[in-house]
Amino acid sequence: MTKKDRLYLVLYIFITLLAATFVFLVVLPKDETLPPSSDIPGIPVIQGSPRTQSNAILAIPDLPPGEPQPGKVLLGEKLFNDPRLSSDSTVSCATCHDLSRGGADGRKFSVGVGSALGDFNSPTVFNTVFNFRQFWDGRAHTLSEQVSGPLTNIAEMASNWAIAVRRVSEDSEYRKAFGHEYGGEISEKTIADAIAHFETTLITPNAPFDRFLNGDTAAISDEAKKGYRYFTSFGCISCHQGVNIGGNFFQRFGVMGNYFVDRGDPVKADLGRYNVTGREEDRYVFKVPGLRNVAVTAPYFHDGSVATLDQAIDIMGRYQLGRTLSEEDRRYLAAFLESLTGEYRGERLKP
Ligand code: HEC
Numbered sequence: 001m002t003k004k005d006r007l008y009l010v011l012y013i014f015i016t017l018l019a020a021t022f023v024f025l026v027v028l029p030k031d032e033t034l035p036p037s038s039d040i041p042g043i044p045v046i047q048g049s050p051r052t053q054s055n056a057i058l059a060i061p062d063l064p065p066g067e068p069q070p071g072k073v074l075l076g077e078k079l080f081n082d083p084r085l086s087s088d089s090t091v092s093c094a095t096c097h098d099l100s101r102g103g104a105d106g107r108k109f110s111v112g113v114g115s116a117l118g119d120f121n122s123p124t125v126f127n128t129v130f131n132f133r134q135f136w137d138g139r140a141h142t143l144s145e146q147v148s149g150p151l152t153n154i155a156e157m158a159s160n161w162a163i164a165v166r167r168v169s170e171d172s173e174y175r176k177a178f179g180h181e182y183g184g185e186i187s188e189k190t191i192a193d194a195i196a197h198f199e200t201t202l203i204t205p206n207a208p209f210d211r212f213l214n215g216d217t218a219a220i221s222d223e224a225k226k227g228y229r230y231f232t233s234f235g236c237i238s239c240h241q242g243v244n245i246g247g248n249f250f251q252r253f254g255v256m257g258n259y260f261v262d263r264g265d266p267v268k269a270d271l272g273r274y275n276v277t278g279r280e281e282d283r284y285v286f287k288v289p290g291l292r293n294v295a296v297t298a299p300y301f302h303d304g305s306v307a308t309l310d311q312a313i314d315i316m317g318r319y320q321l322g323r324t325l326s327e328e329d330r331r332y333l334a335a336f337l338e339s340l341t342g343e344y345r346g347e348r349l350k351p
């Protein structure tokens with residue numbers, strides 16, 4: 001063999017090994033332990049782990065890790081926490097999306113610059129990277145597209161891109177970071193991109209329910225197990241499904257009755273998707289919210305109208321399923337929803 005042949009041989013072996021590793025780690029599905037089916041009475045026995053079987057309705061996938069680009073993430077984190085992006089330098093993204101409080105603000109409606117009251121309850125920013133659209137009415141398609149919304153909303157940051165770009169450009173640390181990450185371009189596009197990068201890291205793995213699905217049968221209480229059974233058998237999961245247990249399509253709020261007439265005082269925000277498309281069939285239609293961490297993001301619904309999970313579950317039963325849930329049903333369902341609280345930076349989320 002010539003020296004060149006040997007080099008080719010070594011290269012060939014290396015590439016083969018690399019391909020085999022890829023197939024093993026990425027292509028072949030993980031074989032996780034199946035929670036004993038007797039633990040979840042009523043749930044059909046599934047071949048393979050609930051996480052790997054093909055019936056997507058029952059499967060609630062594990063949260064995949066984000067793909068952070070460290071420099072952009074750090075820059076995005078700084079921007080996310082920077083009140084200078086708002087008109088009077090008092091309100092940052094974190095004002096309404098407090099990462100130490102479930103990624104929301106705990107209010108019925110958010111309060112922005114000059115104490116202006118918004119029209120919507122603040123959803124959490126955790127795991128929004130898994131939502132198919134952003135906002136209650138899904139008007140933004142991506143996280144970076146979403147950023148302009150709060151920045152310019154008069155009841156939120158009441159700012160505009162000229163202000164934001166100027167304030168960021170005035171800061172030498174930012175200039176350095178943007179130089180490094182975006183070739184010095186400080187613009188709507190790069191600011192939004194950096195914030196979106198940070199948001200892709202706002203993932204909360206390791207909820208007790210995830211540990212349960214991954215085989216730790218003691219990770220959740222018997223009540224939560226019963227709640228999971230009800231969640232699937234009552235049909236909550238037909239809407240709240242997938243990795244975020246929601247966030248992957250639109251549905252009417254009030255399938256089985258007119259929630260808005262019963263609640264009273266209808267406002268424009270209640271029209272949901274209709275405000276985006278103008279189509280009659282989109283009246284009262286909203287993105288189904290993800291239910292991860294829902295126990296720490298009260299109050300609930302786009303109108304922040306109810307303060308407890310118990311009330312939210314009651315309303316869901318009545319208006320989405322046409323079903324009156326007993327106090328016991330609701331308690332089990334709440335125990336299940338409470339088991340969906342995950343961890344951020346190694347700490348369990350708090351309300
Ligand atoms: C004054 C409070 C407030 C501020 C400041 C604010 N938000 Fe929000 N955020 C909200 C509210 C309220 C909504 C829901 C609005 C809607 O659906 O129309 C929301 C929605 C979102 C969503 C969509 C989540 C989902 O599940 O649909 C994301 C992502 C988000 N905000 C990120 C940000 C970022 C990034 C910033 C800073 C640039 C920011 N927010 C600033 C209150 C705020």
Ligand code: HEC
Pocket residue numbers: 231234235236237238239240251252253255286287288289290291294297299300301302303309312313316317320321333
């Ligand atoms: C037909 C679809 C559908 C079904 C079935 C359904 N939901 Fe919902 N759920 C929604 C929609 C849409 C919303 C958002 C409503 C709004 O605020 O506009 C929602 C909101 C919620 C919320 C409030 C989340 C938040 O962050 O404010 C909870 C909790 C909830 N659902 C739990 C349940 C439970 C438990 C069940 C079963 C008893 C259930 N849902 C059944 C569509 C559904």
